[in-house]
Amino acid sequence: MRERAANLAEFPVDRVRQMFPALNRPGSSMFFDNAAGAQIPQKALDAVADHLLTRSVQRGGCYRESQEVDAAIAQARKSVAVFLNAADPDEIAFGMNATSFMRLVSLAIGQTLAERREIIVTDLDHEANVATWLALEREGAVIRWWNVADDGTLRVADLEPLLSSRTRLVACTVASNALGTIIDVAEVARRAHAAGAEVFLDAVQYAPHGPIDVRAWGCDYLVCSGYKIFAPHMGFLWGRRAALEALPTFREDFIPNTPPSKIEVGTFVYENVVGMNAAIEYLAELGDLCDGDRKDGSSSHRQRLVRAMEAICQYERCLSGALLAGIGAIKGATVYGIQDPKAIAQRLPTFLFNLAGVPPATVAARLAAKGIAVRDGNMYSPRLMKRLVLSEGGAVRASLVHYNTQDEIRRFVNALEEIAGN
Ligand SMILES: Cc1ncc(COP(=O)(O)O)c(C=O)c1O
Structure with missing residues (x-):
């Protein structure tokens, strides 16, 4: 309990909030729908504006602005590589979003199915x-x-019997967009590799909440969406170099058959990639803030980012604990997924719930009327909704990030109590 209080007091949430214009706009919503997309720090907005105002040109030219674009993309590739702890910036590809990268990799893998033709997916x-x-x-x-499993977790013990010499790939999320459950993906990769299979990880939801280490996790592919990580709309894919080299991808003849070129044919949105780079810089600066504003240059970029993501993790566990207790105390509320306060480290501050007798769409609309932004529906996970035996309307999701506060949680819980008629 003392540790929790210390973490809460230490996290510089007031300074964080000052850096996000959307949080300070008069009359703005209370953002509890961050799993759908997070707000953007001024730093990322400035970087996007600067790009568009000064160098909105195609890369690959010999003139100043074009060369600046080349340099900015190279810098962003380096930053994302550090963010993921990738071995090589060329293992990072930029594109529109996570879904299109999933499709790109699956289309390529579809062409390489031989004896190994089993693919493991999750509900x-x-x-x-x-x-x-x-x-x-x-x-x-x-x-x-x-x-x-019934408790909203994916158990590695349930994966084991599915793996065999026929398994080509395991595709799974790092954290659930609906329940917030975090999966032990390092163990998934260990078991899958022991069977000779590859692992494709969807880190879209996990990325804003904790440190990613593709080398420690031992996965083969991993995708993220920039707009969940405090950047504009864009996506990036990391792949182990040898895995990317082996993928048969579509490309025009003049595009080199090597990563990242073979993965990102065509033009992507440069200004948003620049925004992603700035969002990572924001996180590195948060790492300094969480370390007593140390800026003596003695920490590597990776160390600064890990410090930020670990501080975010700690702070968000306090938010999760408070939100779990708050929703759990409402008469007629059902929370889905992990509810044991001792297991709070195994979940994100993303909570799926229902209020007895009030349809999810009504709960979301009544919260919106009170200036609180949440989501209702199936969270684009219809199979999970079926597994939870939820009706068409699905459930309500409140999803927090590190700029949310205990005070917001209190206001949210009060509003919910009113809607539930407690
Ligand atoms: C877990 C997860 N995977 C994939 C996606 C799709 O990402 P994108 O919109 O970048 O294609 C989302 C979007 O919310 C998500 O939450």
Whole structure:
């Protein structure tokens, strides 16, 4: 308890909030829908504006602005590589969003199915990381389901019997967009590799909440969406270099058949990639803030980022504890997924719940009328909703990030109590 209080007091949430214009706009919503998309720090907005105002040109030219764009993209590749602890910036590809990268990799893998043609997917995942693999049944893939357990977790013990010499790939999320459950992906990769299979990770939801280390996790591919990580709309894919080299991707003849070129044919949105780079810089500066504003240059970029993400983790666990207790105390509220306060480290501050007798759409609309932004519906995980035996309307999701506060949670819980008629 004392440790929790210390973490809460130490996290510089007031300074964080000052850096996000959307949080300080008079009359703005209270943002509890961050799993759908997070707000952007001034730093990222400035970087996007600067790019568009001064160098909105195509890369690859010999003139000043074009060379600046080349340098900015190279810098962003380096930053994202550090953010993920990738071995090489060329393992990072930029693009529109996570879904299109999932499709790109699945289309390539569909062309390489031989004796190994089984693909393991989960019913916890966002449909983006399910449908794209199911589409490979047309190429002869055989789908195996790794089902979510009753407590909303994916158990590695349930994965083990699905793995065999026929398994080509395990596709799973790092954290659930609906329930907030965090998966032990390092163990998933260890077991999958022992069976000779590859692992594709959807880190879209996990990325804003904790440190990613693709080398420690031992995965083969990983995707993220910039707009969940305090950057504008864009996505990036990391792949182990050898895995990317082996993928048969579509490209025009003049595009080199090497990563990242072979993964990102065509033009992506440069200004948003620049915004992603600035969002990572924001996180590094948060790492300094969490370390007593140390800026003596003695920490590496990676250390600064890990410090930020670990501080975010600690702070968000306090938010999760408070939100869990608050919703749990409302008469007629059902929270889905991990509810044991001792297991708070195994979940994100993303909570799926229902109020007895009030349809999810009504709860969301009544919260919106009070200036509180949440989401209702199936969270694009319709199979999970079925597994939870939820009706068409699904449930309500409140999803927090590190700029949310205990005070906001109190206001949210008060509003919910009123809606529930407590
Ligand atoms: C877990 C997860 N995976 C994938 C996606 C799709 O990401 P994108 O919009 O970048 O394609 C989302 C979007 O919310 C998500 O939450």
